[in-house]
Amino acid sequence: MRIEIWADVVCAWAYIGKRRVETALAGWEGESVEVVWRPFRIDPMAPAESLPMAEVLQDPVVDAALQQCAPGMSPAENRLRVSEIAAAEGLGPRWGAAWRANTQAAHRLIALAYASGGAALQDAVVEGVLRAHFIDALDIGLADTLAAVAERAGFPQGPELLASGAGEETVRELLLRGKAIGVKTSPTLVVGGKALAGAHSPAHITELLRGAAGSVTRELPAEVERFRHSEALLELGDPLGCLTLLGPLMEEFADDRNVRLLAARAYFHSAQLGRARATLEPLVAETPDDSYAQLLLGRVLKRQGLGAEAAPHLRMASAMTPEYKS
Template structure:
């Protein structure tokens, strides 16, 4: 059985949640559990060059990121609460990040470790990154620091892979997949289609694992179908550019599929790329004149391009086929 943990290495609840997950795993029998770490960004506005956290609580953007990490608490209240929880999990006595650092490259390293050596190597890299950030006070956005972390965790090629740009597209897509799945909190535990948000007690994580084991792994959809569904979910949460990122391989390999083309047209329309949307929709309407929705979207696209006379016939035909479109 596999459990995926979507979390951000600069969120202290990830480190606390990791310890609680380890206790949950230590106290259970049943089938072996593979833990896979997936990226999440709690502070996407963190600067590329790390800054001292000393002034963090006076920065409006940083305060907003901290509020998202602990809804209902002020950043000051959250800081004190986290310190208490960390001590209870044995993560003291020295605790607390020194730098406000982007976690992007650290997530790349973690994803690359999974590809290179599986879950065990990835876990070693995750532990080393968290310790460096929260205990050793290092800047984990620094490539040299990440290289040393990688070496110490048994992943000597990690630093060179980062320098070569490896993992960029993979992490970008994983972040979009997490968003499409509805991940909104660091950490979020997902197993057998069940999810548990937040650094919950070990007992709650153990209960999730029992429920997931009882449910069994859901049938895995083909990669193309899964990608299409994630892209559609991103459109539903108003991220058309993210949808287009996930659709790019499908457009390259399955560009004749009408479902792929229609979803791409919707994403182009939603992101105001009207010329691209129009090109796809005109071909869809030519191929399937009775596709009411394609006609409706083509009419609306033409309207937004300032072409009401060209839009009108398509809108009338769409309304005739489906009265709700009128």
């Protein structure tokens, strides 16, 4: 069984949640469990160069945003509350981030650790990054900080891999996958298709494991899962994300009608009308009785200002499927 922990390493609840997962697993008597960390960004607009947290917290916009995290409490009160909870989980004695850091490189290091050495190495890297940020008050946006974390975790090749740009595509795709499956907060635990958002108690986590252990989930082929995630991103209003995930399928299954039609939809909704048209015209020629393809091609042509060319496709679409009449 696998627990996926979708979390950002600048999220205090991620570190607290890590301890609670560890406590739950220490008392777990069921089947073996692999814990895998996946990326989430709670501060996607963090600058490339880290800023001192003391300076950031003086910004009234940041202060107002933080108040939304704990209604009824001031940011200072909430920080004190979180530090007390962290101390109860054995984290400290010093606690608190000193930097507003961009976590892209840290997420890359974590993903690369899993690819290189599996869950155990990844866990050591995650622990090191979280400790550096919350206990040692280091800037995890710096390459030197991450290099030291990697060395201590037993991942000496990590710094060189980061410098080469490795892991960028992996993290980008994982972030999109998280969005596609509905991850909206850090941390979120996903086990056997069931999700638990937040840093819940060990007892609650154990219940999640028990529920997942008692259910049978059929693992989908990787290409089917990728297609479904791509489709979900389009439905969520992210056509560019859809195309990013769909890219490998467009290369490997270039003749698959479903892949081509989804790509055409994503092109249309991202205003790439030339590509949408180039994808749809062969589809319509191959299967003229596909009313949706006719409709979409008609809409593409109409948006390109080619009303006369669009009309036959729109008429055919509405004749085959009356609800397409516009």
